[in-house]
Amino acid sequence: MTFPALDSTTAAALLRAELALDVDPDDLVRDLDSGAQRGYVIVETRAPEVFATARIPGAxxxxxxxxxxxxxxxxxxxxxxxxxxxxxxxxxxxxxxxxLAELGFKVKRLSGGITAWQAAGYPVDRNLLTSAPSPTPSPRCAC
Structure with a gap:
C-alpha cells in the first residue's frame, strides 16, 4: 500500500470522531421512529427554494x-x-x-444529504405549490 495503515489506537480515535460528527439516514430514522427526537434539530442548510421543494420531515x-x-x-x-x-x-x-460550531453550537452532518435520505426510501415533505423550474441553469444544490 502506498500509505501504511494507522495504528489501531489512532484509527479508533479518528473513526470515533467521524461517528461523532456524522449520522446516516438509517440512524436518524431509527431515532425519529423511536420518538427519540428530543435533543436535536434537523437543519436544511440550502436555500429556501429547495427547502420548499423537498425536505426531511420536521427539518x-x-x-x-x-x-x-x-x-x-x-x-x-x-x-x-x-x-x-x-x-x-x-x-x-x-x-x-x-x-454553527464556530457560533458555539453542537453539530452533526447527515451523511449523503437528502439524496441519500430519499435513496434509502425515506419520506420527504413538499410544498404543494412550488414555482416552475427556471429556464436559466443554476447550481443544482442551490447552496
Missing part, C-alpha cells in the same frame, strides 16, 4: 449563507443541530455545521 431551513450571530440567536444551545444539504457532491451541510 427547519437555515441557509448557511444566512447564519450570523443574530440569525441564530434564538436557537437552543443545548441541542444538537444535524445539518444536511443535497448530497455528497454538495458541501452546504459542512459549511452550515462549521458556522
Amino acid at each position: 427547519i431551513n437555515l441557509p448557511y449563507r444566512d447564519m450570523t450571530p443574530e440569525s441564530v440567536s434564538r436557537l437552543d444551545r443545548d441541542l444538537v443541530y444535524v445539518c444536511y444539504c443535497e448530497s455528497i457532491h454538495c458541501n452546504a451541510a459542512t459549511k452550515g455545521a462549521l458556522k
Whole structure:
C-alpha cells in the first residue's frame, strides 16, 4: 500500500470522531421512529427554494449563507443541530455545521444529504405549490 495503515489506537480515535460528527439516514430514522427526537434539530442548510421543494420531515431551513450571530440567536444551545444539504457532491451541510460550531453550537452532518435520505426510501415533505423550474441553469444544490 502506498500509505501504511494507522495504528489501531489512532484509527479508533479518528473513526470515533467521524461517528461523532456524522449520522446516516438509517440512524436518524431509527431515532425519529423511536420518538427519540428530543435533543436535536434537523437543519436544511440550502436555500429556501429547495427547502420548499423537498425536505426531511420536521427539518427547519437555515441557509448557511444566512447564519450570523443574530440569525441564530434564538436557537437552543443545548441541542444538537444535524445539518444536511443535497448530497455528497454538495458541501452546504459542512459549511452550515462549521458556522454553527464556530457560533458555539453542537453539530452533526447527515451523511449523503437528502439524496441519500430519499435513496434509502425515506419520506420527504413538499410544498404543494412550488414555482416552475427556471429556464436559466443554476447550481443544482442551490447552496
